[in-house]
Amino acid sequence: xxxQIIATGRSAAGMPTGKLAVxxxxxSEIPIFGGFLAPYLMxxxxxxxxxxxxxxxxVWIGTFNTALLVTSSLFAxxxxxxxxxxxxxxxxxxxxxxxxxxxxxxxxxxxxxYTKISHGHVPQSGTFYGYYFSATGLHGIHILAGVAIxxxxxxxxxxxxxxxxxxxxxxxxxxxxxVWFFLFHIFYIIR
Amino acid sequence: xxxxAAAALEERKYRxxxxxxxxxxxxxxxxxxxxxxWLAILTSIVVMLASSWFALTSWMHVHLEPKFVxxxxxxxxxxxxxxxxMVAPDVMKHEGQNWKNDTGHLPGHIERPVDPMKxxxxxxxxx
Amino acid sequence: xxxxxxxxxxxxxxxxxxxxHHEEHWFLKxxxxxxxxxxxxxxxxxxxxxxxxxxxxxxxxxxxxxxPNEPVPLFGVVTPASYNMMITQHGTIMIFYVAMPLLxxxxxxxxxxxxxxxxxxxxxxxxxxxxxxxxxxCIILIxxxxxxxxxxxxxxxxxxPLSASASYNLTPSGSTLWLLAVALEFVAFLMGGINFxxxxxxARAPGMKFEDVPMAVWMIVIASIMFMMSVGPLFAxxxxxxxxxxxxxxxxxxRTGGDPVLWQHLFWFFGHPEVYVVLLPALxxxxxxxxxxxxxxxxxxxxxxxxxxxTACLSFFVWAHHQFIAGIDPxxxxxxxxxxxxxxxxxxxxxxxxxxxxxxSAIQFxxxxxxxxxxxxxxxxxxxxxxxxxASGADIHFHDTYFVLAHFxxxxxxxxxxxxxxxxxYWFPKMFGRHLNEFWGKVHFWITVISFNFIWMPLFFTGxxxxxxxxxxxxxxxxxxxxDRVLLREISSVATAIMGLxxxxxxxxxxxxxxxxxxxxxxxYNANTLEWxxxxxxxxxxxxxxxxxxxxxxxxxxxxxxxxxWPQHEPPAGAGALKPEGAH
Numbered sequence: 077x078x079x080q081i082i083a084t085g086r087s088a089a090g091m092p093t094g095k096l097a098v099x100x101x102x103x104s105e106i107p108i109f110g111g112f113l114a115p116y117l118m119x120x121x122x123x124x125x126x127x128x129x130x131x132x133x134x135v136w137i138g139t140f141n142t143a144l145l146v147t148s149s150l151f152a153x154x155x156x157x158x159x160x161x162x163x164x165x166x167x168x169x170x171x172x173x174x175x176x177x178x179x180x181x182x183x184x185x186x187x188x189x190y191t192k193i194s195h196g197h198v199p200q201s202g203t204f205y206g207y208y209f210s211a212t213g214l215h216g217i218h219i220l221a222g223v224a225i226x227x228x229x230x231x232x233x234x235x236x237x238x239x240x241x242x243x244x245x246x247x248x249x250x251x252x253x254x255v256w257f258f259l260f261h262i263f264y265i266i267r
Numbered sequence: 268x269x270x271x272a273a274a275a276l277e278e279r280k281y282r283x284x285x286x287x288x289x290x291x292x293x294x295x296x297x298x299x300x301x302x303x304x305w306l307a308i309l310t311s312i313v314v315m316l317a318s319s320w321f322a323l324t325s326w327m328h329v330h331l332e333p334k335f336v337x338x339x340x341x342x343x344x345x346x347x348x349x350x351x352x353m354v355a356p357d358v359m360k361h362e363g364q365n366w367k368n369d370t371g372h373l374p375g376h377i378e379r380p381v382d383p384m385k386x387x388x389x390x391x392x393x394x
Numbered sequence: 395x396x397x398x399x400x401x402x403x404x405x406x407x408x409x410x411x412x413x414x415h416h417e418e419h420w421f422l423k424x425x426x427x428x429x430x431x432x433x434x435x436x437x438x439x440x441x442x443x444x445x446x447x448x449x450x451x452x453x454x455x456x457x458x459x460x461x462p463n464e465p466v467p468l469f470g471v472v473t474p475a476s477y478n479m480m481i482t483q484h485g486t487i488m489i490f491y492v493a494m495p496l497l498x499x500x501x502x503x504x505x506x507x508x509x510x511x512x513x514x515x516x517x518x519x520x521x522x523x524x525x526x527x528x529x530x531x532c533i534i535l536i537x538x539x540x541x542x543x544x545x546x547x548x549x550x551x552x553x554x555p556l557s558a559s560a561s562y563n564l565t566p567s568g569s570t571l572w573l574l575a576v577a578l579e580f581v582a583f584l585m586g587g588i589n590f591x592x593x594x595x596x597a598r599a600p601g602m603k604f605e606d607v608p609m610a611v612w613m614i615v616i617a618s619i620m621f622m623m624s625v626g627p628l629f630a631x632x633x634x635x636x637x638x639x640x641x642x643x644x645x646x647x648x649r650t651g652g653d654p655v656l657w658q659h660l661f662w663f664f665g666h667p668e669v670y671v672v673l674l675p676a677l678x679x680x681x682x683x684x685x686x687x688x689x690x691x692x693x694x695x696x697x698x699x700x701x702x703x704x705t706a707c708l709s710f711f712v713w714a715h716h717q718f719i720a721g722i723d724p725x726x727x728x729x730x731x732x733x734x735x736x737x738x739x740x741x742x743x744x745x746x747x748x749x750x751x752x753x754x755s756a757i758q759f760x761x762x763x764x765x766x767x768x769x770x771x772x773x774x775x776x777x778x779x780x781x782x783x784x785a786s787g788a789d790i791h792f793h794d795t796y797f798v799l800a801h802f803x804x805x806x807x808x809x810x811x812x813x814x815x816x817x818x819x820y821w822f823p824k825m826f827g828r829h830l831n832e833f834w835g836k837v838h839f840w841i842t843v844i845s846f847n848f849i850w851m852p853l854f855f856t857g858x859x860x861x862x863x864x865x866x867x868x869x870x871x872x873x874x875x876x877x878d879r880v881l882l883r884e885i886s887s888v889a890t891a892i893m894g895l896x897x898x899x900x901x902x903x904x905x906x907x908x909x910x911x912x913x914x915x916x917x918x919y920n921a922n923t924l925e926w927x928x929x930x931x932x933x934x935x936x937x938x939x940x941x942x943x944x945x946x947x948x949x950x951x952x953x954x955x956x957x958x959x960w961p962q963h964e965p966p967a968g969a970g971a972l973k974p975e976g977a978h
Binding site for chain 3: 081082083086087088089091093097100104105106107108109110111112114115118119166198199200201206207210214232
Binding site for chain 1: 284295296299304310311314315323332335341342347349354358359
C-alpha cells in the first residue's frame, strides 16, 4: 500500500521523504544520548575517584572496536557508491560486510561486559558503571537494530529493489559511529 | 567509462576518510598512554569533534542536504548543552555566595566515593 | 559467523499490507488499518476512554477530600495508598494518555494529511505501529493498578528517592510498570511525531507555501519538534530510574550516593516543554475555529506563527521554576524566574491575536465557537496566576498548595478538555459525516464550564489559606478544618461530581449523533481549509482529485468576492489553473 500513496512520493521540503525521516530520527536521538552523557559528565567532574573505575575499562579493546565500527561504516559508504551506480548485488555484499562488522562489534562488547561483570564491576557497584552499562547498552541496541536493518536492506538491494534505502541506512549507521566516538572518548580515554 | 572513473574517485575519497577516522582514535589512545590527564582530555575533545565533523560532512553529506537538516541537529546539540550548563550548577556545586546546600554535605551524599570496594575519603571535593 | 543465523525482518512481510482490499475484513479495517483517519479515531477513542478513568479518579479523591473518611459513592472507602495511587494516575493519565493522544495524536493524524492536501501520512505503517505501542502502553498502565502492592503512588513527577526504591513507595511492581508505560508512550509519540513533521514538511499540496499552511498544522508540527528535542533526557532518565528500581543502582537515591535533584531536572526539562506541546495544538484549533465563526481573516498570521515559535524556544528555558524550593542554585532560580515571566509575552501576544480576530465581527455562537471563546477566558485566568508562581519569592509561599493546582488546572483544563471538545465538536461533521446535536452540545458546554469554575475558583482561596496538596485527609490537621475551608472544599467536590455527570450528555450526544445525527455536507461551515473540500467523511485516499493550493487559509469576507469565504484550492479567476497532481 505504501507504494501507492502520493504523499510519500512528494518532496515539498526539497529532499526525499525517507531521508528527511532519517535525519529526524537522528535529531531526536541526539537528546537521548545527550541525556545519558550530560548527567554523567556533571557527576564525573565532581568525582576524581571515578577515574579508578574508568581505568578498569580496557582501552585497547575500545580502540579496536572504534576502528571496527569505522570500517563497517566504510563498507556502508561503499555500498552507497555501488547503489548509486545501480549495482544492487555489489551494494548488498558490501552492506552485509558492514552488518558483520556491527555483529563483531557486539560480540566484543559482550566479551567486555562479561569480563566487567565477572570482576564484580556490575552497575550497582558504582554509579560510573551504571552510566557505562546503560549508555553502551543503549548504543548496543542501536547497533543491533542497525544490523537487522542493514541485512534487510541488503536482501532488497540484491534484487535491485529500493536502492535509495542503501543511502538511508548508511546515514543512520554513520550516526551510530559518531555516537560511539563520543562514548569511546568519554568513557575510555578520559580517566 | 567516465561514470566508473568518477565512482572510483569517490570510493577512493571514502577510503581516505576511513584512514583519517581510524587514525584519529589512535591519536587519543597515544595521548592517554602518556599519562598526562590534561593532554588526554584536550586530544579527546579535538578528536571527538574532528572525527564527528569528518563523518558528518564526508560520509553523511550533511552539507548537501537542505540547511534545516543541519539546523535541526544543531538544535538537538544545543538542547543537550543547555541542559548541561543549567543543571550542572546544582549537581556539581553545593555552596556559593550567601547560600549553602546542606544536603550536599550530609554523609552519604554523592561526594562520597560510592564503590564499596574502596576506602571512604578518597573523594577530595569536600570544601 | 553464519549469515543464515541472522533473522532479516525484511523477509517476513507482516500481514495486511500487500495490496488494498476493497472489502476489508473488520479487523483490518478497525484494528490493523494504516489509514490516518482510522488511526486518528483509534487514538481518539483510547484517549476518551482514558479520560473517563482519569476523571473518575478525580471525582473519587475530590470526594474524599470534602467528605473525609466516608465511603465514596460508586467506589467505597479511600485508603491513603489508593488516594496516592489515584492522584498519581490522574496526573499521568490526563497528561500522557488524554491530552497527548487527543490533541497531538488524534487531531495530528486526522488533520495534517487533510489540511496539507495529502492522501495519507507519509509513513502509514509507522503510524499504525505508533498507535499500537501507545495501546500497549495504556494496557500496561491499567494493568499496573491491579498488581500486588497496587499502582504507583509517588505523584506523576515520580520524584526519587520515593520512586527509586520499593522500600519507600511500597509498590514494587506498580512503579516499574508505570515507568515502563510512560517510556513506551514516549516511543510511540516519537514515532508519531516524526511522521507528523515529515508529512507536514514534505507532503504539502502543490502551491502550498509556508504561509499557506493552516495554523493547526503549524502548531502540531512545532509541538512535535519540541517533544522530539525535550523528551531525550527524560527517556534517558527513565532508563536510569528503571535501573535504580530493579538493579539496585544509585543514580537518584541519595542514601546510596545518587542525586535526586538530577531526576527533577531530567523530568522537568521535558515536563515544562510538554505543557507547551499540548498547549500549541489547542491554540492551533482556536486559530481554525475563531476565524470561521467570526467570518474574519485571522488577525496576524505571522505574529501568531512567530510568537508560537518564540514560545517553543523560550519553553526550554523555564523548567526549573518547578524546583524553586527543591534546593537548586538560587542564582539559577533568578534566571528561571525571569524567563518564566518572559514567556507570558508571546502567550499574551497570541491572546491578543485571537481577540483582534474577534473584534468587530458578527460572532456565530455555535458549540465549537463557545468552546473556543471559553478557552480564551479560562486560559487567561491560568496564565495570569502563573505570574505569581513564576516569581521565585512568591513561589516559596505558594509551592505545593492548592493555589498551584488551581493555576495549572486553569491552564490544563482549557488545553486538554476545552481544546479537545472544541476540536471534537468542530471536526465531528468531517470525521463522521453527521452533525452533533446543537442543543445538547450547548447544555453540555454550559454545565461543564460553569462547574469547572466552581471546582477551581474555591481552591485558589484554600490554597492561599495554606491547604497543602499532598494531604489525604484534612481531619488530621485540625487548624485546616475551619468551616470556611470545609465549605470551599465541599463546593469544589460537588462541582466535580456535577461535571463528571455532565460528560454523560456529551457521550450520549457523541455516539447518538455518530449514527443518527443530521447528515453533514462536505463544507458545512463554509470554511477555507482543505479538509472541508473533500467529502464528509473523507474516503480512503481523501481527495477525489488531489488539490492545488492558491492562497492563504483564512481569506474570509474578502471585499472582492460575493461569498464570504475563498477556499484554498479554488483557482483564481482568469489565471490558468495548474495541472492537478496525480489525478485519478
